[in-house]
Amino acid sequence: MSDLYRSAISARIAKLPSLPPSDEDDEQDEATNIIGLLPTGMGPPALRTPNAAFSPISASEFFTEAIQVSVPSANLDIRVYHTPPKLASGTLMVCHHGAGYSGLTFACFAKEVSDMTKGELGILSLDARRHGKTTSTAPDEDLSIDVLTADLLGLLRTLYPDPASAPTFLLLGHSMGGSVVVRTCPMLLELKYKVAGVAVLDVVEGSAVEALPHMHSLLNSRPDGFDSLEEAVEWHVNTNLIRNPNSARVSIPAVFVPSSSDSSLVPAYQWRTPLRSTASYWSSWFTGLSNKFLAAKAARILILAGTDRLDKELMIGQMQGKFQMEVLANVGHMLHEDDPTRLAEILVEFWKRNDRVIIGVKNIKKVGEN
Template sequence: MSAFGRDFFKAKLAKLPAMPPPPLGALPETLEELDMDMEDDPPDVYDDNDDDHHEAPLDDSSSASSASSTSTIIAPPTSRLELTARRRNNLEPIPWTHHFSENIHLTPSSHPSSRFNAYYTPTSASGPLFVTHHGAGSSGLSFAVLASEIRKLLPDAGILSFDARGHGGTRTSDDQDFRLSTLSDDLYNAVTAAHEQLRWETPPPIVLVGHSLGGAVVTDVAKRGLLGDKLLAYAVLDVVEGSAMDALQSMQSYLMGRPVGFASVNQGIEWHVRSRTIRNGRSARVSVPALLYDCSGGVVGGGSSSAGGDGPVVSTGGGNSRPWQWRTDLGKTQPFWQDWFIGLSRKFLEAKGGKLLILAGTDRLDKELIIGQMQGKYQLLVLPEVGHFLHEDAPEKTAAALVEFYKRNDRSALVLPKKVWEM
């Protein structure tokens, strides 16, 4: 090529735009540490002015995510700093109002010293009421995104998700009494108080849904027959007796390994997602704020997602550098751990009502449940690629399973043939 030709092409190349930034995997490690995993935190930015933003799941696993939508064009970030800023925006808490109609306080007439903080969306027509019970250390907002997904599939359904004693905004005369019988009575008292305060003309059919410790509680309520014929069915999420008892041996190590506090609510959300404790960033942004309180005297729950309480359950200190502390001291629940799970499999199989067990892996099944499943005593569903908080990691799939489970057990759709003397 002649010298004239080389000069011509050099001049043309100089006018071309700069090369795009390198892919995320090629960024320096120090910058990567500032970002969240793309799998859990997609680049959609939460907009407080978008009332309908929560209708579109924010996790990549959903077919409805913006990344998989053919009608949405996402421009690549123009710089690494902008990419980091956009991701940090996705750590902002999401208010409970995006998933529930009301935040109510239930005070049973038989226990006036108790006040159960609950998140509620009423039923319509003759729809069922899904009553949820969270696991140890969690709160009623653990079911927030799941509640919205249930309502998408079954608009007539209602959801009542309350904080257990010693959790969230619930206050009782003894917030350190975590005996299984006490927690079961609390669930019954919360439902009874809802009936009284919300003035239900006819109590709706109830489907109990419990995660982890909550699974043991709803099973105990079903076994004891506390709700009578109003209990239509119950579902247990990722807890069985055998694996739960084995996991108790490593609980102390887990508690010692997690942070004692956080500099901000956003940092708490980030830790839950980056550690894959909760693998769905959308759910973490609404559920995590209720797990923390500001020991320096700030607003409970970060202001964006109120836990509905008057103050912290426990105070573990931590200084000014980490003012956001855990609301529930899980270490104080240790004396009750075995009481929660001993005999769980037997009670689950023997209690009356439809039964659904959703697990994150078949390895969690113990011998008694394997035999029961082979005998067709309950419905089993295994969700792959989720963690222990499966209802937060995969709310769409969990909601579809629960709605189908309700429809299979719905008595109102059952038409019995007339008796001989009625013909």
Template sequence: MSELQKSCAKAKLAKLPSEAPLIFEQPAGGSTMHPIGESDNDSSDASSTATAVPSPTRQLFARPNRGSQASTSLTWADFFTQELHLTQTIPSTNLRIAHHIYLIPPSNSGPLFVMHHGAGSSGLSFAVCAEEIRKILPKAGVLSLDARDHGNTEVGRIDSSAGDGDVDINIDLSLETLSRDLEFVIRETQTKMGWETLPDIVLVGHSLGGAVVTDVAKKGDLGHKLLAYAVLDVVEGSAMDALQSMEKYLATRPTRFPSLSSGIEWHTRSRTIRNRTSARVSVPSLLFEKGTPTDLSRPWVWRTNLNDTKPFWENWFIGLSRKFLEARGGKLLILAGTDRLDKDLMIGQMQGKFQLQIFPEAGHFIQEDQPAKTAQVLVDFYKRNDRSALVLPPKVADIQASTAMNKGVGGQQGPIRKP
């Protein structure tokens, strides 16, 4: 990206709403950070600015202290109005999936922002961002799902007699499967909520979710109801490069935690999530307490084993840039750094094929680190693509029909005669 483009991006960022800095406590004995129960494997700069989100009902700006509210969890009900469980049966695979979603229904013909999280995350990754969207655009709705084998979405067998409850079910997290799941959730939500027609939709996907929403947009099954789609911090080139070091990263992070609060604390101190408020609501959905843990002192483990998803990593991202540029609808790419653009996207951006926004203050979890700025950009993006705001000139046929009607009402016109 040229220096001129970088300057333009910084100028746009300066106009966005600012977010309050978050104060992090240093561990006792100095500034060296250690993951819970693990060796010192993090070299992040702990002095970087993080963010918090104001709220009139919650004490979110209280100075964090060990044992205080700083690492206590927040519930989904603090950010969404309802949760839904949508059952899908797939006889060909003998599976029943209970899709779990968080929802704020739109009102007054408002749009529906449909959010898809990244690998290993959950629908609550967009919780704080959803709240910020509603502050800016109160009529908007937000649907944020838990992908299969993530969060509270459960996959089981249709015929329970086919095996006991501990029978292992092969994980299917292919891009094609996740795309079908997303379309099912959207359609089934329409049925469950009794909507006569779908609202105008803006798809938003982070990381893996970005690949899923792009695939859905490219297929075009949502028709004219899909206004636009936004991808957060993933492009094909850098994603494929990052896969080479993914196993090494997974080997360095903690595999279990002594408590839920310690899991929240690790995410904020390692700067995996730089916004403590978002960590307090999203991290609890990533962990669960094992009934018979192998380590009694650390019973909390990850819900999604990312090592098991390795067979699908390349499938998620191959062809992503091409599909992103070719799919119909408005296109937005939000990145945490200018170095993440690959060749195809650099060319597309120079040709004006999509909107590019850079958040240099954020880490990979853009929507969690900078929820207010992300929400502002998403709402502005929707408004630019809102067809209802367009005032089109009348068609020639409509003008002719109107003229003929006026003649009929006023009587047949003939030659003008002098009295």
């Protein structure tokens, strides 16, 4: 990493100690994302001895550093998990999680990308407001799409104030996060940042909007909390919400916080971001997504779990060849956790194919060139 890149980062962020193997480090609020189906008929978990096979795993082996970035425009200290690209002029994949999750939902995927590209493609995964270890210096209840988009834009402008020396961005968002990155893309381009592509994971506007009326009944089916973090991880694996136990052990503990109640009737760990509290924002997250995705002036890819049907706009766009679409087999809504290797293969190939096709930029070097 060049001195220029190091100075640009160190001037704006305070690096934290290396990530300890503690509960708090595994940051991902696994609240079922707006279009992720929840199992039904699940009562509260039974009190029992925690299963060590589902104990938390430290995030330290998946990212180079964990940092807090002060973003005054948003009144936030945003937690970021970061592995920089080998070259300052390289490409940085910016990952935004879905509702209720955190940046650690991309932990296993980030390690796969780094290994496959030998460090050429960097990774930056953030915790949105009211999620993970991001904290606020002012009221932060508003999770409307405009606020979330402004937060991401503010973060990138804080880290990379000079578009000319900033890395090329490859924007990746899961579910709600897909809406955020799609809306952030034109704002970055208007400010003269380089954007190689936009990747959206498992969200289609039509399906998401149709699912909204059913979300409260779906949320009724999950426990209010758990008596240990191991129980929380095990429940997510056993119900197939996350099919990769190792990923769940990294990401799930952070979706919970210790209960503030001394009552034995209240679970020891409760959800960090209660999804019902975000209900007033659900519609804003997904309305207009298809049109904005198709209008993005960068390479576009939509990756789905299973055979979720496209809405009319996306179907027409696909027939016109406006975006690449991939469907992963044997995964659920958390496809990036269920099969991080396959997803990394798809997106690394997408990056290699589009690294020279960047709006407003000519003579971009091939991957691996000096």
